[in-house]
Amino acid sequence: MKTPAVRVLYIDDEENNLQAFKASFRRQYEIYTAISAAEGLKILQNVDIQVIIADQKMPNTTGVEFFKSITQTYPDPIRILLTGYTDIEALADAINHGDIYRYITKPWNDLELHNSIKNAYDAYRSKIDLRNKMAELEKTNDELNRFIYSISHELRAPLVSVIGIVNLVKMEGLYHSSGDYWELIETCSSKLDYYIQKTLQYYKNNKNVAEPTVVDFDQLIKDLIEMYAHSNKETQFTVSIDQSVPFKGDLFRIEVILGNLISNAIKYQKVSEPNKKVNIEVEVNREQAQINISDNGMGILNEHLEKIFTQFFKSKVHHGSGLGLFIVKEALNRIDGRIAVSSDIDHGTTFKITIPNAK
Numbered sequence: 001m002k003t004p005a006v007r008v009l010y011i012d013d014e015e016n017n018l019q020a021f022k023a024s025f026r027r028q029y030e031i032y033t034a035i036s037a038a039e040g041l042k043i044l045q046n047v048d049i050q051v052i053i054a055d056q057k058m059p060n061t062t063g064v065e066f067f068k069s070i071t072q073t074y075p076d077p078i079r080i081l082l083t084g085y086t087d088i089e090a091l092a093d094a095i096n097h098g099d100i101y102r103y104i105t106k107p108w109n110d111l112e113l114h115n116s117i118k119n120a121y122d123a124y125r126s127k128i129d130l131r132n133k134m135a136e137l138e139k140t141n142d143e144l145n146r147f148i149y150s151i152s153h154e155l156r157a158p159l160v161s162v163i164g165i166v167n168l169v170k171m172e173g174l175y176h177s178s179g180d181y182w183e184l185i186e187t188c189s190s191k192l193d194y195y196i197q198k199t200l201q202y203y204k205n206n207k208n209v210a211e212p213t214v215v216d217f218d219q220l221i222k223d224l225i226e227m228y229a230h231s232n233k234e235t236q237f238t239v240s241i242d243q244s245v246p247f248k249g250d251l252f253r254i255e256v257i258l259g260n261l262i263s264n265a266i267k268y269q270k271v272s273e274p275n276k277k278v279n280i281e282v283e284v285n286r287e288q289a290q291i292n293i294s295d296n297g298m299g300i301l302n303e304h305l306e307k308i309f310t311q312f313f314k315s316k317v318h319h320g321s322g323l324g325l326f327i328v329k330e331a332l333n334r335i336d337g338r339i340a341v342s343s344d345i346d347h348g349t350t351f352k353i354t355i356p357n358a359k
Contacts, residue, residue, distance in 0.1 A: 005030040006121045007047060011040040011066070012055040012082070017106075021053075024110050029117065037066045044070065049077050051120045053113075055106075056083035067099040076127065078120035082106050149203040152196045159196065162189050198323040201256055205331050210250040212358035217241050217282045217289065220255065221262075228263045235266050235276040243284040248358045253331040258291070260324040261351050265295040268349075273297070288357050294350040300343040308341070 009032045010021050018033040025031060032047060034040035037058060043049065052070075054063035061069075067079045081103040101120050104113055166186045169175050175182050218241045225237055262278070269276040273296060281292040300308060309329040332339055336356050343349040 006051060006117065007032065007049050008051045008053065008117060009034065009040060009043055009047075009049045009077075010053045011035075011037060011058070011063070013058045014055070017055070025114070025117070028114065037061045037069075040066070041070070044074050044077075049074075050124045051080065051117055052077045053080045053082060053117075056081055056103075064099065071099060076124065078124045080104065080116055080120055082108060145203055145206065148199060152199045152203070156193070156196055159189060159193055163193065195323075198327065201260075201327050202323060202330070205253060205256060205327060205334065210253070210335055212248040213251050215247045215249050215251055215254060215289075217243050217247070217284065217291075220251075221258065221280055221282070224255070224259050224262050228259065228266055235269060235278055238277065238279045240280070241282040243282065243289075245284060245286055245357075246359065247284045247289055249289070249355055250335045250358075253335050254355060256331050257328050257337070257353065257355075258293075260328050261293045261353075264324060265293055265297065265349075269295065269297040284357070286357060286359060289353075289355045291353040291355070292350060293353070294348060296348040299345040299348055300341070301345065302343075305341055305343060309339075 006029045008025070008029045010018060011034045012018055012021075013035060015035065018035065022031050022033060032043050032049065034043055037054075037060065040052075040054070044052075052067075054066055056063040058066075063081045063083070067081070078101045079099060081100045082105075083103055084106040101123060102116060104116060162185065166175075166182060166189065169182055221239055221241065225239075229235060229237070262280070265278045275296070277296050279292070279294040283290045308325050311323065311326040329339065331337075332353070332355075338354045340352045341349065342352075
């Protein structure tokens with residue numbers, strides 16, 4: 001197969017240099033020449049150029065200034081600067097800002113310039129290949145996420161029916177009529193439902209665009225406690241909310257964050273603890289919301305504190321999905337929030353969350 005010609009644009013205000021360049025490289029490259037920056041820009045508008053060579057010292061504009069002017073509009077072509085003198089400051093500035101690939105002194109050496117063009121084209125192809133692979137990867141990832149969401153959503157329908165049947169069995173007093181079978185069905189169904197809900201949360205957290213809305217922490221936390229406390233009626237909640245100013249934030253993600261943390265605070269209570277407690281404090285000001293969620297539960301080992309936000313991390317003591325705290329961290333990242341954790345095996349765990357007020 002014939003190798004596609006590399007399209008090279010050379011801009012110089014000296015006609016002799018343009019003719020010499022064309023004579024030297026016309027057999028190796030598809031050459032375009034321009035006597036000024038304005039003429040070079042016109043060529044860029046009509047031809048898909050891969051390598052641009054520009055002389056530094058031109059009327060009206062320098063090569064560095066020209067490269068800077070086209071960085072946003074034509075970011076792909078690789079840029080080489082030719083210069084007959086050394087303007088160290090201009091060159092350093094151009095290189096530091098990524099405006100030029102390399103510079104070559106005039107008069108140029110044909111072999112050096114040829115190698116520079118060849119290397120510049122390789123850099124161009126690498127840039128384009130990387131972009132195409134990223135686009136393909138994003139498409140594949142999006143399709144996979146949509147597939148997972150669809151499957152998870154479809155699984156919930158029959159699962160809810162199973163849980164509903166178990167509840168009917170309880171209402172009719174037949175829950176213990178078949179030994180431990182109904183309890184086993186309920187436990188497995190609840191666990192599967194938990195995994196599906198976490199999967200859906202993860203998908204929605206990745207897809208949803210943050211839309212700041214007014215957040216009433218008092219009502220939100222009441223709703224979350226009511227939602228999750230049914231699994232452990234013995235846990236006592238102490239709630240303190242100081243919200244004297246309006247707070248705007250991503251309600252969906254804030255609900256996901258607080259819901260996971262409250263759920264964990266209930267789930268990981270000590271079985272032998274007679275006074276199971278969860279303390280929730282919220283303080284809102286014009287800049288942020290500071291939320292502390294503490295419990296007197298099992299606690300977390302010090303060596304695990306740095307790992308608990310890792311996807312699928314599970315300790316031998318906490319038999320969760322390994323997704324809850326990972327989703328919390330991901331959701332906080334999406335809304336520029338922060339989280340810190342301290343824990344003691346004897347006294348429980350405290351999470352401190354900071355969420356910016358998008359007022």
